[in-house]
Amino acid sequence: MKAVEIPFAPSLADRMQRGDLFTEKCPSREILKHVTSRWGVLLLVALLSGTQRFSDLRRKVNGISEKMLAQTLQWLESDGFVERISYPVVPPHVEYTLTQSGTEIAKKVEALADWIELNLPEIIAAQIQKSEQ
Amino acid sequence: MKAVEIPFAPSLADRMQRGDLFTEKCPSREILKHVTSRWGVLLLVALLSGTQRFSDLRRKVNGISEKMLAQTLQWLESDGFVERISYPVVPPHVEYTLTQSGTEIAKKVEALADWIELNLPEIIAAQIQKSEQ
DNA sequence: CAGCATCCCCCACGATACTG
DNA sequence: CAGTATCGTGGGGGATGCTG
Numbered sequence: 001m002k003a004v005e006i007p008f009a010p011s012l013a014d015r016m017q018r019g020d021l022f023t024e025k026c027p028s029r030e031i032l033k034h035v036t037s038r039w040g041v042l043l044l045v046a047l048l049s050g051t052q053r054f055s056d057l058r059r060k061v062n063g064i065s066e067k068m069l070a071q072t073l074q075w076l077e078s079d080g081f082v083e084r085i086s087y088p089v090v091p092p093h094v095e096y097t098l099t100q101s102g103t104e105i106a107k108k109v110e111a112l113a114d115w116i117e118l119n120l121p122e123i124i125a126a127q128i129q130k131s132e133q
Numbered sequence: 134m135k136a137v138e139i140p141f142a143p144s145l146a147d148r149m150q151r152g153d154l155f156t157e158k159c160p161s162r163e164i165l166k167h168v169t170s171r172w173g174v175l176l177l178v179a180l181l182s183g184t185q186r187f188s189d190l191r192r193k194v195n196g197i198s199e200k201m202l203a204q205t206l207q208w209l210e211s212d213g214f215v216e217r218i219s220y221p222v223v224p225p226h227v228e229y230t231l232t233q234s235g236t237e238i239a240k241k242v243e244a245l246a247d248w249i250e251l252n253l254p255e256i257i258a259a260q261i262q263k264s265e266q
Numbered sequence: 267c268a269g270c271a272t273c274c275c276c277c278a279c280g281a282t283a284c285t286g
Numbered sequence: 287c288a289g290t291a292t293c294g295t296g297g298g299g300g301a302t303g304c305t306g
Binding site for chain 3: 288290299305
């Protein structure tokens with residue numbers, strides 16, 4: 001477990017003028033990386049359906065490997081977006097649930113994903129047009 | 134220039150039950166990859182401020198290399214999110230602008246980024262708490 | 267100024283095998 | 287079932303140098 005680094009607090013002024021996001025080593029970029037990662041996006045959206053087990057998620061998110069599932073869930077858990085509940089039984093039974101803040105951010109991510117799915121036809125059409133000109 | 138692949142059309146039924154996003158090789162995942170890529174996010178948000186030149190963007194998005202700037206802009210252009218306008222002068226003058234659909238998706242991305250910046254204190258606090266327990 | 271070409275590195279990720 | 291450990295690869299991405 002890597003130690004948490006000292007957070008640097010951006011001034012309110014910085015935040016007002018559209019943020020420190022554009023700054024290197026801004027802590028937000030790290031969170032953003034977890035959330036917008038290839039599997040982070042899909043897991044957050046998947047978890048909006050409610051509490052699910054490890055194997056449920058593995059089945060639902062097509063193409064994810066066990067390694068990346070475990071790792072991404074750990075990222076999201078460490079950011080406080082996902083709560084992991086392990087029942088001491090055999091065979092093991094572990095459940096994953098979105099926290100309050102996890103639900104909030106998942107909805108933002110879902111809005112993005114939904115927009116893309118909805119507008120996919122036009123996007124593809126634009127690509128084809130470009131390739132033909 | 135790579136040929137555009139034949140788009141496969143997901144059935145409406147699939148779309149209704151929360152999408153083909155969970156399917157491997159879904160075209161949406163590719164778009165999502167461009168948009169949520171490390172630099173894609175930042176460029177989209179940066180371009181919400183209006184038309185900007187290559188070097189403007191390079192300065193604004195701290196830490197990006199010329200290579201990744203050019204490459205990411207090409208991704209976004211090929212998806213129809215960014216329009217590239219090149220003026221035939223020397224020295225070269227090239228401008229980048231969000232298209233209509235680019236503006237829409239950029240706003241979704243911005244909403245996500247803003248949420249993170251706003252809630253960063255709580256997120257960091259949650260991380261610290263976890264590391265101490 | 268706005269790139270493209272080239273080289274190179276690192277790590278995200280997949281595949282496989284093993285465990286409590 | 288729900289993971290860890292290990293190994294190998296691809297490509298994301300940086301640095302540098304060259305052009306119109």
